[in-house]
Amino acid sequence: MKAATLLNLFGVxxxxxxxxxxxxxxxxxxxxxxxxxxxxxxMCHWQLEAGMRDAFDAVAKEYSRLHPNVRIEQIxxxxxxxxxxxxxxxxxxxxxxxxxxxxxxxxxxxxxxxPLTRYVEQPNPxxxxxxxxxxxxxDTFIDGLGHAxxxxxxxxxxxxxxxxVTVRVYYNKPLYRAIMGxxxxxxxxxxxxxxxxxxxxxxxxxxxxxxxxxxxxxxANILLDALFRSQTQKLAREIxxxxxxxxxxxxxxxxxxxxxxxxxxxxxxGLQLMRExxxxxxxxxxxxxxxxxxxxxxxxxxxxxxxxxxYRSIADQSPxxxxxxxxxxxxxxxxxxxxxxxxxxxxxxRGLGINFCxxxxxxxxxxxxxxxxxxxxxxxxxxxxxxxxxxxVVLGVEPAEETLAFRPIPEGYTDGFHIAPIMWGSGEMYxxxxxxxxxxxxxDGSVETFVSLMRAELPAAVHADTLRLIKSYNxxxxxxxxxxxxxxxxxxxxxxxxxxxTQNAQEADLYWLRRRLAQAGG
Amino acid sequence: xxxxxxxxxxxxxxxxxxxAIGWTQAAxxxxxxxxxxxxxxxxxxxxxxxxxxxxxxxxxxPADHDARIGLAVALLNVQPxxxxxxxxxxxxxxxxxxxxxxxxxxxxxxxxxxIHQLHRDPADPYKAVELFDELLAAHPDHPxxxxxxxxxxxxxxxxxxxxxxxxxxxxxxxxxAHLSDPTARRDFHLTMAAxxxxxxxxxxxxxxxxxxxxxxxxxxxxxxxxLYIRAATRARALGQVDLAEAYERRFLAEFPRDFRAxxxxxxxxxxxxxxxxxxx
Numbered sequence: 001m002k003a004a005t006l007l008n009l010f011g012v013x014x015x016x017x018x019x020x021x022x023x024x025x026x027x028x029x030x031x032x033x034x035x036x037x038x039x040x041x042x043m044c045h046w047q048l049e050a051g052m053r054d055a056f057d058a059v060a061k062e063y064s065r066l067h068p069n070v071r072i073e074q075i076x077x078x079x080x081x082x083x084x085x086x087x088x089x090x091x092x093x094x095x096x097x098x099x100x101x102x103x104x105x106x107x108x109x110x111x112x113x114x115p116l117t118r119y120v121e122q123p124n125p126x127x128x129x130x131x132x133x134x135x136x137x138x139d140t141f142i143d144g145l146g147h148a149x150x151x152x153x154x155x156x157x158x159x160x161x162x163x164x165v166t167v168r169v170y171y172n173k174p175l176y177r178a179i180m181g182x183x184x185x186x187x188x189x190x191x192x193x194x195x196x197x198x199x200x201x202x203x204x205x206x207x208x209x210x211x212x213x214x215x216x217x218x219x220a221n222i223l224l225d226a227l228f229r230s231q232t233q234k235l236a237r238e239i240x241x242x243x244x245x246x247x248x249x250x251x252x253x254x255x256x257x258x259x260x261x262x263x264x265x266x267x268x269x270g271l272q273l274m275r276e277x278x279x280x281x282x283x284x285x286x287x288x289x290x291x292x293x294x295x296x297x298x299x300x301x302x303x304x305x306x307x308x309x310x311y312r313s314i315a316d317q318s319p320x321x322x323x324x325x326x327x328x329x330x331x332x333x334x335x336x337x338x339x340x341x342x343x344x345x346x347x348x349x350r351g352l353g354i355n356f357c358x359x360x361x362x363x364x365x366x367x368x369x370x371x372x373x374x375x376x377x378x379x380x381x382x383x384x385x386x387x388x389x390x391x392x393v394v395l396g397v398e399p400a401e402e403t404l405a406f407r408p409i410p411e412g413y414t415d416g417f418h419i420a421p422i423m424w425g426s427g428e429m430y431x432x433x434x435x436x437x438x439x440x441x442x443x444d445g446s447v448e449t450f451v452s453l454m455r456a457e458l459p460a461a462v463h464a465d466t467l468r469l470i471k472s473y474n475x476x477x478x479x480x481x482x483x484x485x486x487x488x489x490x491x492x493x494x495x496x497x498x499x500x501x502t503q504n505a506q507e508a509d510l511y512w513l514r515r516r517l518a519q520a521g522g
Numbered sequence: 523x524x525x526x527x528x529x530x531x532x533x534x535x536x537x538x539x540x541x542a543i544g545w546t547q548a549a550x551x552x553x554x555x556x557x558x559x560x561x562x563x564x565x566x567x568x569x570x571x572x573x574x575x576x577x578x579x580x581x582x583x584p585a586d587h588d589a590r591i592g593l594a595v596a597l598l599n600v601q602p603x604x605x606x607x608x609x610x611x612x613x614x615x616x617x618x619x620x621x622x623x624x625x626x627x628x629x630x631x632x633x634x635x636x637i638h639q640l641h642r643d644p645a646d647p648y649k650a651v652e653l654f655d656e657l658l659a660a661h662p663d664h665p666x667x668x669x670x671x672x673x674x675x676x677x678x679x680x681x682x683x684x685x686x687x688x689x690x691x692x693x694x695x696x697x698x699a700h701l702s703d704p705t706a707r708r709d710f711h712l713t714m715a716a717x718x719x720x721x722x723x724x725x726x727x728x729x730x731x732x733x734x735x736x737x738x739x740x741x742x743x744x745x746x747x748x749l750y751i752r753a754a755t756r757a758r759a760l761g762q763v764d765l766a767e768a769y770e771r772r773f774l775a776e777f778p779r780d781f782r783a784x785x786x787x788x789x790x791x792x793x794x795x796x797x798x799x800x801x802x
Binding site: 413 | 561562565566567568569591592598599633636640641669672673676680681704705708709712713717719720740741742743745755779780781784785
């Protein structure tokens with residue numbers, strides 16, 4: 001009894017102590033912010049990968065050295081709760097000054113963040129003394145911010161990017177040498193498959209067989225998806241009705257075309273490829289999450305396919321030399337899978353990542369924007385890239401030596417389409433594929449089994465997803481009716497004309513999609 | 523016997539929460555109140571705020587037709603969408619049409635047609651086309667009336683099925699001769715070019731309209747990039763290699779880092795690393 005009382009007292013003291021500490025923390029922060037000369041800029045993001053927080057800290061420290069009255073604080077939030085974190089903060093109008101955004105609606109951008117157009121059209125002052133001096137901030141990025149969030153529909157820039165990601169096969173070099181007798185990476189799909197098969201026959205130091213490919217659903221989403229898409233490259237070109245060399249924006253648009261079906265050899269071969277490589281992955285990988293894929297670091301798997309974002313984390317955890325090579329997709333010369341392939345896929349020009357927006361509620365928006373300028377200046381970005389080992393997006397900044405292999409492949413064709421992503425998808429096509437994927441990717445499954453299941457359920461899913469697209473186009477067009485009416489009253493900068501151009505293109509797409517759906521029996 | 527911990531901890535929590543809420547409210551109260559113009563709210567997609575601003579303006583001056591139009595366009599997009607809001611917007615615009623004058627009547631008519639075209643459920647495309655035609659007949663030179671012609675063209679091509687697609691297309695080409703507003707002309711040609719491809723009315727028709735849109739001038743870089751490639755593709759299909767190459771060179775000159783540049787260079791047989799020069 002006495003022990004229980006003491007335990008309770010201890011709990012009370014601990015709770016009181018915690019509250020006292022938090023009050024001191026809040027009071028200190030409040031006092032710091034109350035000082036008129038002291039400015040704190042907070043930035044929230046979900047980049048918990050090794051090196052990323054250090055990189056932001058280093059740039060922040062350098063910025064504070066130049067501006068001693070400014071302090072930059074980062075709030076790193078795990079990806080799986082980031083959405084709810086930002087939604088709550090935005091709703092409470094208690095959001096950090098700088099917010100990393102991913103997929104976001106136009107309404108969210110306009111409601112909560114500042115348009116940055118007038119800033120990106122001015123030179124970045126921190127580029128003074130470099131060859132980027134006098135160049136508009138926008139044009140100092142490798143894609144000229146041509147894919148900036150919201151640009152297409154809102155005609156405004158809302159976010160500043162900080163990196164680009166590419167995907168590579170990571171391999172354990174010593175183990176690879178032991179299996180293959182050399183460490184030259186495979187250059188063709190056939191050679192890659194040969195490496196996988198030889199790895200399967202190799203025993204590790206513990207006597208257990210080596211897994212050719214480590215990974216989870218997350219890694220399959222990258223590797224198997226790329227393999228399938230390689231087979232629909234030519235088909236995507238065939239159904240590109242406007243002739244603009246673009247892949248359908250949503251797979252439902254592809255499957256709405258009468259030429260695309262499970263009888264098409266390209267679709268069959270894509271599924272066969274997914275199966276061929278999928279069975280090289282660990283048993284039950286579809287049930288594993290991103291964080292569960294330790295096989296590679298534990299030297300129980302020869303390779304893992306992931307992006308440049310994981311480089312620091314994997315390199316830190318792996319006590320062996322790592323090699324990198326691009327996914328060896330089938331080439332047009334491949335005797336089995338080459339007939340549907342155009343060629344290598346260009347990795348540039350797909351949009352940049354780690355995009356930060358400036359909150360409407362920021363007390364110091366000019367300072368927050370100024371920090372973004374420094375972060376993406378030649379000097380600031382070199383510092384960021386040097387520590388994070390992520391790929392640069394500012395012209396003239398070179399990748400870190402050890403990540404040169406991630407440099408985007410600039411030359412190549414457009415990609416094909418898929419049925420649905422393997423992870424992080426949405427909609428009915430994604431749900432139906434997810435339900436049946438194990439019938440394709442497990443040793444006792446088959447392409448035929450998967451196709452027979454998909455054939456029964458996919459048409460309804462395509463219909464449902466197309467209706468969703470129509471609804472979304474409809475919303476955009478309806479919204480533009482209002483915004484264009486407002487722009488008619490203040491135009492002078494060409495936004496009205498661009499707004500009409502966007503609205504009319506979307507509206508034509510909307511009517512065409514409705515017509516196609518009706519023709520398809522919807 | 524209950525342990526004292528939850529009770530005391532709960533009191534501490536409640537007290538701390540009270541202090542925090544008080545602090546937050548005090549801070550909010552000291553913030554300056556923003557009073558933006560209703561139209562600025564609409565431009566920023568803040569329809570609820572716009573609605574409040576326009577309601578206030580109408581209360582202050584019931585004859586303010588600009589506020590009436592503003593309230594109508596705000597109501598069209600206030601979330602969640604409600605048919606009562608759409609009907610009220612319709613009624614407001616009818617008031618402007620019957621009581622207003624000049625520009626306001628033109629704008630109200632155009633927006634009424636758009637409500638019948640897109641906002642009402644179910645939509646009434648026939649009513650929309652009727653209003654667009656009426657507007658064009660009354661104000662043939664007005665940019666908004668001409669844009670209404672473009673909106674009606676889309677309905678005629680994809681929705682109404684008044685005649686065969688080819689016949690509708692030909693009729694629209696004839697009727698479009700009067701279009702003088704550059705934005706309406708550009709969007710008409712872009713609409714027709716897309717329809718020619720989608721409705722399989724021939725590469726020549728698509729190319730003709732793409733070139734016409736290009737001649738008027740495009741507002742967006744992305745549209746320009748797509749148009750150059752589309753025109754080049756159609757020109758190649760028609761055997762007009764010189765024209766195709768001219769568009770391809772323009773594309774490479776203006777979009778050297780675009781993900782489609784490699785394909786275009788392959789078509790041109792141009793060196794892989796150096797964008798080819800555009801022809802004037």
